[in-house]
Amino acid sequence: MRRFLRDNALSLAFGLLFLLSLAGQAFAGLAAYNDRRLTHAAEPIGLLDYLTSADFAVDVAENWQSEYLQFFLYVFATVWLLQRGSPESKPAGRAGLESDEEQQIGRHSTADSPKWARAGGWRTGIFSMSLGLVMLGLFLLSWLAQSVAGMSAYNAEQLTEFGDPETWFGYLASSDFWNRTLQNWQSEFLAIGSMAVFSVYLRQRGSPESKPVGAPHHVTDESG
Template identity: 55%
Template structure:
C-alpha cells in the first residue's frame, strides 16, 4: 500500500482534493439555494435533490468542459507549435509527430511496451492519439451535459417569469449559453499561456514542470540534455 501511494501520489493527491472541492461546492451551493428559497417563502431542497438538480449539474459540467478543452488544445498544439525556453514545449526544430524510432512504435517498440504500440493499422493510430481522443470525448460529453442541463435551468427561469420555453437548439446559440461558456474558456486559455510563458523565466526547484534552476532562460530542459 505504501508503495502504491508513493508511486501514484500525484494523481491520488489531485483526485482527493477534487473530491473535497466538489463536496464543498455542493454544500455551499445547497446553502445558497436554500437561502434564496427561504427568502421567497418556498420549500427548502435536500442535499441529494440539489446534487442531482440541473442547477448543480450545469455548474459542474460547465467547469469540466472548459478544463478538458484546455488540455485537449494544449496537447494537440504542442505537437506542432513550440515555445523556446519553456519546459512545456519541445525544442525548436522538433515540431511534428516524430519518427517511429523515437516514439518506440512498430519494429522499434520494446517487448514490454504497450501491445497496440507494436502493431500497425488502425489500432496503433488510435493508441498513438488516444490521449487527445479521450480528452476530446470527455470535453464533448461535458459540453453536452452542460448544454442539456442549462436549457432546463433557463426554461425554469422562463416559466417563473411567464416567458415561453426554448429548445436545446435555441439555447446553444443564445447569449446566455455562450456568456457562461466563454467566461470559462478565456480563463483556461490565459492560465495555460501564462504557464508556458512564466516557465521560461521562473523556476520551482524540484518540480518536473520547471527547468533546472540554473539553466539559461532561452534554453529548454530538452535542449540541455
C-alpha cells in the same frame, strides 16, 4: 499499501482534493440556491434534491468541459507549436508528429513498449492519438451535459418568471449558454498561456513542470 500510496500519490492527492472541493461546492451551492428560492417565496430544498438538480449539474459540467478543452487543445497544440525556453515545449526542429524511430513505434518499439505501439496499422495509429482523442471525447460529453442541464435550469427559471421555455437548439444559441461557456474558456486559455511563458523565466525546484533552477532561460524541453 505504503508502496501503492507512494507510487500513486499525485493522482490520489488530486482525487481527494477533487472530492473535497466538490463537496464544498455542493454545500455552498445549496445555500446560494435556497437563498434564491427564498427571494421567490419558495420552500428551501434538501441536499439530495440539490445534488440531483439541473442547477448543480450545470455548475459542475461547465467547469469540467473547460478543463478537458484546455488539455485537449494543449496536447494537440504542442505537437506543432513551440515556445522557446519552455519545459512544456519541444525544441526547435521537432515540430510535428516526428518519425517512427523517435516515437518508438512499429519496428522501432521495444519489448516494454505498449502492445498497440508495437502492433502497427490502425491500432498504432489510434494509440498514437489516444490521449488527445480521450480528452476531446470527455470535453464533448461534458459540454453536452452542460447544455442539457443548462437548458433545464434556464427553463425552470423562465417558468418562475412566466417566460417561454427554450428548446435545446434555442438554448445553444442563447447568451446564457455562451456566457457560461466563454467565461470558463478564457480563464483556461489565460492560465495555460501564462504557464507556458512563466516557465521560461521562473523555476520550481524539483518539479518536472519546471526546468532545473540553474538552466538557462533559452533551454527548451528540459525538466528539473
